[in-house]
Amino acid sequence: AKSAGGNRFELADPEADARAITRHGLTTALPAALDRGEFFIEYQPLVHLGDGSVRGAEALVRWLHPQHGVLGPDRFIPLAEHTGLIVPLGRWVLEESVRQAREWGERYGDGTADRPLRINVNLSPCQLSHPGLVQDTVEILERTGVQPDSLCLEVTESALIGADNDLLKPLRRLAEMGVDIALDDFGTGYSNLANLRRLPVSILKLDRSFTQSMQRFPADPVDLKIVEGIVSLAHSLDLAVTVEGVETGAQAEQLRILGCDTAQGWYYARPGPPERLHELALVDATG
Ligand code: C2E
Ligand code: CA
Ligand code: CA
Numbered sequence: 511a512k513s514a515g516g517n518r519f520e521l522a523d524p525e526a527d528a529r530a531i532t533r534h535g536l537t538t539a540l541p542a543a544l545d546r547g548e549f550f551i552e553y554q555p556l557v558h559l560g561d562g563s564v565r566g567a568e569a570l571v572r573w574l575h576p577q578h579g580v581l582g583p584d585r586f587i588p589l590a591e592h593t594g595l596i597v598p599l600g601r602w603v604l605e606e607s608v609r610q611a612r613e614w615g616e617r618y619g620d621g622t623a624d625r626p627l628r629i630n631v632n633l634s635p636c637q638l639s640h641p642g643l644v645q646d647t648v649e650i651l652e653r654t655g656v657q658p659d660s661l662c663l664e665v666t667e668s669a670l671i672g673a674d675n676d677l678l679k680p681l682r683r684l685a686e687m688g689v690d691i692a693l694d695d696f697g698t699g700y701s702n703l704a705n706l707r708r709l710p711v712s713i714l715k716l717d718r719s720f721t722q723s724m725q726r727f728p729a730d731p732v733d734l735k736i737v738e739g740i741v742s743l744a745h746s747l748d749l750a751v752t753v754e755g756v757e758t759g760a761q762a763e764q765l766r767i768l769g770c771d772t773a774q775g776w777y778y779a780r781p782g783p784p785e786r787l788h789e790l791a792l793v794d795a796t797g
C-alpha cells in the first residue's frame with residue numbers, strides 16, 4: 511500500500527517541478543547557456559507621450575532554457591551578477607541590441623521616421639565597475655556604425671547611490687561621447703535629489719509604482735504632487751522623464767498632463783521580438 515510519504519515522489523506536478531529548479535542548477539548552467547546561444551532579447555517600445563510616436567525600445571533579456579522554457583531576467587540576472595557571468599552576458603546583450611538598432615536604422619531609419627530608433631540597454635552595477643565597459647561600448651558602436659546618441663544605458667538609482675568618482679568615471683566618459691545615461695527605477699532609492707546634479711544622467715525613468723498609483727481615479731493627490739515635483743525638477747536640470755509600466759490610457763493621459771516625456775508599458779506593447787518593433791514604428795510613421 512502506498513504511504514503518504516511514498517505518494518510525494520509520484521506526483522507529477524509541473525509547477526512543483528518548476529519551483530524545484532534550484533538556484534544552484536541555474537547558476538551552473540549559465541556559462542554553457544551563453545555559449546550555446548540560449549539567451550534572446552525582447553524589445554519594448556518607448557513612446558513619445560506628446561505625439562504617440564515610437565522613439566525606440568528597451569532591450570530585455572530572456573533565457574530559453576532547454577528544460578524549463580523561457581525564464582525572465584529576475585530569475586537569472588541576480589545569479590549572473592553573483593558569479594560574474596553578467597559581464598560577458600551584459601556585453602552580449604549590448605552588442606546584440608545595438609546590432610538590432612543598426613538593422614532598424616537600415617530598414618526604417620530615415621525614410622519612415624525622421625530620426626533613428628533609439629536603443630535602451632540595462633547595465634548591472636557589476637558591469638559599471640568592470641574596467642572594460644567604456645572600451646567594449648566604443649568598439650560595439652564602431653563595429654555597428656550606430657551613433658552614440660542612439661544608445662541609452664539604464665542604471666538603477668540604487669546602483670548609483672553613494673557612488674564614488676571611480677564608479678562615475680566610465681559613465682561620464684560615455685556621456686561625453688553622447689551616450690545617454692538613464693536613472694532606472696527612479697523614486698525608489700531615496701537618493702538625495704540634489705545628488706542628481708553630480709550624476710552624468712540625462713533621463714529619469716520613473717519607477718512603475720508611480721504609474722500604478724495613477725490607475726486610481728482620481729489619483730492619490732500626494733502622488734500627483736510628487737510626480738509633478740520630480741518632473742519639474744528633472745526639466746529644470748535638463749533631464750527628460752520616462753515613465754514605465756503604463757497599462758491604461760488613463761495612466762498615459764495623466765502622466766502626459768503631468769509633463770512626462772516618454773512612456774513604456776503594456777498599454778502600448780508588451781516586450782516582443784524585433785520584427786514587432788518594425789511593425790509598430792512603421793504603422794506609426796505611415797499612420
Ligand atoms: P526594468 O529595467 O525595470 O524593466 C521593466 C520591466 O517591466 C520589464 O520586466 C518589463 O517586461 C516590465 N514591464 C513593461 N511594461 C510593463 C507594464 O505595463 N506592466 C508591468 N507590470 N510590467 C511591465 P522584465 O523583462 O521581467 O525585466 C525585469 C528586470 O530585469 C528589468 O527591470 C531589469 O532590471 C532586468 N533586466 C532585463 N534585461 C536585462 C539586461 O539585459 N541586463 C541587466 N543587467 N538587467 C536586465
Ligand atoms: Ca530598465
Ligand atoms: Ca545624448
Ligand code: CA
Nearest residue numbers: 694695715754
Ligand atoms: Ca525600471
